[in-house]
Amino acid sequence: MIRQAQRRRHGFTLIELLVVIAIIAILIALLLPAVQQAREAARRASCRNNLKQLGLAVHNYHDVHNCLPPAGLVSGMSATQPPTGKNYSWIVLILPQIDQGNLHRQFNFNTTVFNQTGNPQATRLAALVCPSDSGDGGPYISTHTSNRPFAKGNYAAFVTPIHTDMQRLFPGMLTANLQRFANVTDGVSNTWMLSEVRTRSHPQDQRGAWALPWTGTSQLAYDMHSLSTTNFIGNPASDVQSPNNQTSNLDMLYECPDAAGAQLARMPCNPASRGWLSAAPRSQHVGGVMAGYGDGRVGFVSDSIDKMLMGNLISINDGETVTPP
Numbered sequence: 001m002i003r004q005a006q007r008r009r010h011g012f013t014l015i016e017l018l019v020v021i022a023i024i025a026i027l028i029a030l031l032l033p034a035v036q037q038a039r040e041a042a043r044r045a046s047c048r049n050n051l052k053q054l055g056l057a058v059h060n061y062h063d064v065h066n067c068l069p070p071a072g073l074v075s076g077m078s079a080t081q082p083p084t085g086k087n088y089s090w091i092v093l094i095l096p097q098i099d100q101g102n103l104h105r106q107f108n109f110n111t112t113v114f115n116q117t118g119n120p121q122a123t124r125l126a127a128l129v130c131p132s133d134s135g136d137g138g139p140y141i142s143t144h145t146s147n148r149p150f151a152k153g154n155y156a157a158f159v160t161p162i163h164t165d166m167q168r169l170f171p172g173m174l175t176a177n178l179q180r181f182a183n184v185t186d187g188v189s190n191t192w193m194l195s196e197v198r199t200r201s202h203p204q205d206q207r208g209a210w211a212l213p214w215t216g217t218s219q220l221a222y223d224m225h226s227l228s229t230t231n232f233i234g235n236p237a238s239d240v241q242s243p244n245n246q247t248s249n250l251d252m253l254y255e256c257p258d259a260a261g262a263q264l265a266r267m268p269c270n271p272a273s274r275g276w277l278s279a280a281p282r283s284q285h286v287g288g289v290m291a292g293y294g295d296g297r298v299g300f301v302s303d304s305i306d307k308m309l310m311g312n313l314i315s316i317n318d319g320e321t322v323t324p325p
Helices: 002-009 014-065 102-108 259-264 307-314
Strands: 154-161 192-194 219-221 251-253 270-271 288-293 296-304
Touching: 014 154, 014 192, 014 296, 192 259, 192 307, 259 270
Parallel strands: 154 219, 251 270
Antiparallel strands: 154 192, 192 288, 288 296
């Protein structure tokens, strides 16, 4: 009997078990933020590398073709309708430079991007996806695309400091016109060329559709109104498309399905019939977005960047040589 009582004393009481569980829970709670921070740091590093590779691909394209890739193979551009023409984005054009030559050869450039056998434009590419983005990358399908699916990614080019439909007049680094690095008179190291976009799983939300040369798909615009008709001189009082913008200046798109859901996702938008075309760079990184500059460097831009500085960084020829953040 004595031995049995001694054996029973070696077991855990309920209170002791609860204390151990509580200690384990506290340790997990302490470790979880550190684990999450480490994961986000890895995701951010991957996103940075993707932008770096895209910037290098643009340089390689310039080496091969003696010009920068056009922002899109388009003709007419309208604030309320998708541009006419073949509608290929700059990303389609640089596929060979990001080791996607086989995919590039699947496109038939004799016809529009909406008339492709096998739907190569529906291919989801890891090189175009930021791991921090919460969108599931489901394709964009719309009457605007002849009901063809378009895969989504997370990177776009700044084509103008104003509206995407004004990129020929007030150019960013990539525009519908053919440009060379020599046209970037403010200096390629001082020019913000690429950035991030977020995606939604909604099939009619165009943002991130990488093969399309539209606002919010593969193109971004800042919407800082110019004080000049011949050269970009920004208006610092403008309500602009700063990183992760949440002001009344919403992303102006060809379609804005479920506007309330977009607002809750912190990706507010409006259909283009209500205004001109512009969209903000967006990411799930805390406090800002990744920026790819014309010299291939990648940096981080805060949501609170000075408005005038950002406009100067996007413009290629405003005469302002500014230092990137």
